[in-house]
Amino acid sequence: MNIYSDIVRPALFRLDAETAHHIAMTGLRLTPPALLSAVFGKPPLAPVRVFGLDFPNPVGLAAGMDKNAEALPAWEALGFGFTELGTVTAHGQPGNDKPRCFRYPAQQALINRMGFNNDGAEAIAARLAALKSSGRWPTTPVGVNIGKSKVTPLENAASDYAASFRALLPFADYFVVNVSSPNTPGLRQLQDRDALTAIVSALKDIDANVPVLVKLAPDLTDDAVREMAGPAAQTGLDGLIATNTTLDHSAVPPASDQTGGLSGTPLLGRSNYVLQLLRQHTDVPLIASGGVMTPESAYEKISAGASLVQLYTGFVYHGPALIRKIVERLAPITPR
Numbered sequence: 001m002n003i004y005s006d007i008v009r010p011a012l013f014r015l016d017a018e019t020a021h022h023i024a025m026t027g028l029r030l031t032p033p034a035l036l037s038a039v040f041g042k043p044p045l046a047p048v049r050v051f052g053l054d055f056p057n058p059v060g061l062a063a064g065m066d067k068n069a070e071a072l073p074a075w076e077a078l079g080f081g082f083t084e085l086g087t088v089t090a091h092g093q094p095g096n097d098k099p100r101c102f103r104y105p106a107q108q109a110l111i112n113r114m115g116f117n118n119d120g121a122e123a124i125a126a127r128l129a130a131l132k133s134s135g136r137w138p139t140t141p142v143g144v145n146i147g148k149s150k151v152t153p154l155e156n157a158a159s160d161y162a163a164s165f166r167a168l169l170p171f172a173d174y175f176v177v178n179v180s181s182p183n184t185p186g187l188r189q190l191q192d193r194d195a196l197t198a199i200v201s202a203l204k205d206i207d208a209n210v211p212v213l214v215k216l217a218p219d220l221t222d223d224a225v226r227e228m229a230g231p232a233a234q235t236g237l238d239g240l241i242a243t244n245t246t247l248d249h250s251a252v253p254p255a256s257d258q259t260g261g262l263s264g265t266p267l268l269g270r271s272n273y274v275l276q277l278l279r280q281h282t283d284v285p286l287i288a289s290g291g292v293m294t295p296e297s298a299y300e301k302i303s304a305g306a307s308l309v310q311l312y313t314g315f316v317y318h319g320p321a322l323i324r325k326i327v328e329r330l331a332p333i334t335p336r
Helices: 003-012 017-030 033-040 072-078 121-133 154-171 187-191 193-206 222-229 265-281 295-303 313-318 321-330
Strands: 048-050 053-055 059-061 082-088 101-104 109-112 142-146 174-178 212-216 239-242 261-264 286-289 308-311
Touching (some): 003 017, 017 101, 033 072, 072 082, 109 265, 142 154, 154 174, 154 187, 154 193, 187 193, 222 265, 265 286, 265 295, 295 321, 308 321, 313 321
Parallel strands (some): 059 082, 082 142, 142 174, 174 212, 212 239, 286 308
Antiparallel strands (some): 101 109, 109 261
């Protein structure tokens, strides 16, 4: 019996998506990590070293699942090789109006328009400080995904990202600059080279040693992808993440479509294409996200030049067993 697919998922899927998420996060926060490991098992070691960090396996939790750093010890216990917290903004914000997250089981997909709902960088830093002082900090790398506060004008974006970076610096092994969510008005304009260079420079002026990555949208034109790849090393970026959610909803029946970013199986082809295009035009490490729903889809991404992969929607639909299956599939490969 698969505890997740036979018991946990059917119970959670009877609830609306956001309520189920909150219940799952509460359960993960309250359950001792040792019990999670005993129940779900941990994958074998498949170590990889990327941007100066050691990962016990190349499968990570994508940003969006643990926005407020509520269950950090649980993710290592479930088998993830690294965890990306957030998206965190300098100012706490409630996000968009509910409902704002929707499941599409027939398509193995989700649509969300959460809007960077989170407690804010200072509050999350305090939570992480308490966790670290408790001795329960994970041994796996921890990344922090940071975004622009909705109240901050685009012209002040660099200082807004810098405020989050400064507050969370003691707790992050790497940072991700999120300029690609479709759910914050105007955010994707920050993928412009000059705007992005200003943000990355502001972070590197604070600390040039911590790796900084940028997460890209899958909806960029080919020329825009090439433009993002070309100056990556010149701007001081240590890596890129391909990709965020998409605004292409062609896989969703029109009668049930919702505004927001689409993730899951329908995103796989486009995210793979962007990944391949990036690999052709840059040597910086790439993390692959978007449509990782099976061991084979993860294999496709590593084979296309990714060093690491991340799960979100795949974890929602398939649970912790997917982590082990992917690691076992990738173990013979030495990621780039």
